[in-house]
Amino acid sequence: MSTLDLTAHPAARAGFSVALMRIELRRLLRNKRTMIFTLVFPIAMLLIVNSTIPKDQQSMGPGIVANVGAYLMVSMALYGVVMAATTGGASVSIERASGWSRQLRLTPLNPTAYIMFKILSALVLAAIALAAAYGVGAALGIASMAAISWAESALVIFLGATVFAAFGLFMGYLIPSDNVMQFVGPMMAILGFLGGLFQGPVDTSTVMGTIQSWTPIYGLAQIAHWPLTRTTAGAYATFDKWWIVNLAAWGLVFIAGAVWRFRRDTARV
Amino acid sequence: MTPTTRRAPDAGALGATTSSPTGRAVDAAGGPTAYRQTRDTRPIALQLDGVTKHFGNVEAVRGLDLAVRQGEVVAFLGPNGAGKTTTIDMILGLAEPTTGSARVFGLEPHEAIRRGLVTAVMQTGGLLKDLTVRETVDYIASLFPNSRPAAEAMAAAGIEDIADRRVGKCSGGEQQRLRFAIALVSDPEFIILDEPTTGMDVTSRRAFWERIHADAQQGRTVLFATHYLEEADAYADRVVLMSQGQIVADGTAAEIKARTVGRTLRATWANADTDPAVPTLRTLPGVHDVEVRGDTVLVHTTDSDAAARHLLTNTPAHDLEITARGLEDAFIALTTQEH
Incomplete structure (x- = not known):
């Protein structure tokens, strides 16, 4: 009996490619809702709020290089980035609801490679949101701070995006819907408020401030703003280890949740 | 595509299989079927051995034995609930048989999928509304190492003129042709179509089958599930009739017709x-x-x-x-x- 020549059909590798990423990004960037929450809204807020800051109140404090505009820019960039990362991660929900993930199971793309691809595309979208807010802040002279502070704060925001990509995945797997951002979007806005993105530094001596310090965006927001405390002498304000505890704890919850739901989802056979 | 004498390590076992219908199955016309099965030397594309599938107490599939040779166009005919979709899921590795085994070109379904040997056109869903037709085909093509050019697959499925249309704006028939295109783009040896013409009008149904038929004539193995008798009659070389989780008849369309x-x-x-x-x-x-x-x-x-x-x-x-x-x-x- 003859058999099929299997050497002509090698098993494919994980199946990731640049072409795939290009399609995925085009798809994310074409989504009006995503664009409004990750780019338009943060930048509009940056411009509007900045225009209300009086010229004589631009200083963050004696000896501090960064101005209030820089503080505002970091807040809004962080908001856009967190939204972008969550949206990117949560898009697994749409793909599951539409049956696309089932279609993908008929291809060599393995589930782990798929999830890595979703995280990567969420991070690319986050990087675009970050670059847009920082670009506007720099180009219009809204933000001014030490060169190292630009780099440090941007790096913190970008790394923090991974935690929210995991959050998005977790929500995407948890909520079976073709429009998961309908639920997650407002939730992120509330978390943004609680995390202190729409105010000045959070006063943790108050009850409200204490509550805020337990919410998911708080830790990341504090760490991202910390480089802005750099003085002309190169000194920084005290770093509160709680910020790291907050970010790491929520990060673990989100990653564990995403892994748990992902395993459940792929345990089908 | 060319049959060779080279044998895959785990394909040897297939040589010993006689692939005769089970005792339960009614051989519509024993002579010709037996002749085809013993003299046909084409490689076996699909082999089901004693496949069952239980969902709790429900026996969706109750012992299937089936061998499909490369190049055959097989209709999986049966009423709704006969177990056709469950069987297809097991052939594709989307579900695991409770007992028995499914092999595609002698391989585990997962392995056959990974090698791009088999793919399927699903009944509904499975498309992203916010992608264009071309993007959808490119997306799937990018996942396979030896895919055909997307334009070629779109032309074969007859959707090149709507390449830039959003999937969400395509009609049911156009979406079905898109599903066919994404199945073709991986250039599989074996295509499975699960109720591919559901929701199509008569004209698009006929046009769809003409395309499938044209493609199958190039030697591709095709298995399609349908509950339309006339589709099985017109487009299959062989009809496998399923009912209540079992094969109740297996033969050429003419043989089945003679019986029914x-x-x-x-x-x-x-x-x-x-x-x-x-x-x-x-x-x-x-x-x-x-x-x-x-x-x-x-x-x-x-x-x-x-x-x-x-x-x-x-x-x-x-x-x-x-x-x-x-x-x-x-x-x-x-x-x-x-x-």
């Missing part, structure tokens, strides 16, 4: 239930079933003239009635019989 189409002769025959001449009616040409109900004899046959002549001249039967069995009626009769 025919006439029923009804005659009064005193003491028919004890008359030894009654069972011998089965030996008449074309007769595939004889029923006795008291003094009434029912003969199901494809040669009603021969049976009528025999009944009226050689037996005590009288008051003869001859009724035609419709294709649809016969299909229902065949798929709802007790097992």
Whole structure:
């Protein structure tokens, strides 16, 4: 009996490619809702709020290089980035609801490679949101701070995006819907408020401030703003280890949740 | 595509398989089927051995044995709930058989998928509304190492003129052709279509099948599930009739038709239930079933003239009635019989 020549059909590798990423990004960037929450809204807020800051109140404090505009820019960039990362991660929900993930199971793309691809595309979208807010802040002279502070704060925001990509995945797997951002979007806005993105530094001596310090965006927001405390002498304000505890704890919850739901989802056979 | 004598390590076991129908399955026409199965040297594309699938207490699939050779176009025919989709899920590795095994070109379904040997066009869903037609095909193409050019797959599926349209704006028929295109782009040896024409109008259904047919003539193995008898009739070389989780008939469309189409002769025959001449009616040409109900004899046959002549001249039967069995009626009769 003859058999099929299997050497002509090698098993494919994980199946990731640049072409795939290009399609995925085009798809994310074409989504009006995503664009409004990750780019338009943060930048509009940056411009509007900045225009209300009086010229004589631009200083963050004696000896501090960064101005209030820089503080505002970091807040809004962080908001856009967190939204972008969550949206990117949560898009697994749409793909599951539409049956696309089932279609993908008929291809060599393995589930782990798929999830890595979703995280990567969420991070690319986050990087675009970050670059847009920082670009506007720099180009219009809204933000001014030490060169190292630009780099440090941007790096913190970008790394923090991974935690929210995991959050998005977790929500995407948890909520079976073709429009998961309908639920997650407002939730992120509330978390943004609680995390202190729409105010000045959070006063943790108050009850409200204490509550805020337990919410998911708080830790990341504090760490991202910390480089802005750099003085002309190169000194920084005290770093509160709680910020790291907050970010790491929520990060673990989100990653564990995403892994748990992902395993459940792929345990089908 | 070219059959060779080289053997994959785990394909050796297939050589010993006789792939005869199970005891349960009714071989529509034993001779020709057996001939094809013993003399056909094309590689086996699909092999199901004693496959069952239980969902809790529900037995969706109850022991399937089936061998499909490369290049065959097989219709998986049966009413809704016959177990067609469950079987297809097991062939594709989307579900694991409770017992038994499914092999595609001698490989585990997952491995066959990874090698791009088999793919499927699903019944519904499975498309992203916010991508364009071209992007969808490019997306899937990018996942396979040796995919065909997207433009070629779109042309073969007849969707090149709507390449830039959003999937969400495509009609049901256009979406189905897109599903066909994404199945073609990986250039598989074996395509499975699960109720591919559901929701299409007659014209698009015909056009869709013409494309599938044109593609299959290039040697691709095709297995399609349908509950439309006429689709199986027109487009398959072989029809596997499924009912209640089992194969109830397996043969060429003509053989199945011969079995399901025919006439029923009804005659009064005193003491028919004890008359030894009654069972011998089965030996008449074309007769595939004889029923006795008291003094009434029912003969199901494809040669009603021969049976009528025999009944009226050689037996005590009288008051003869001859009724035609419709294709649809016969299909229902065949798929709802007790097992």
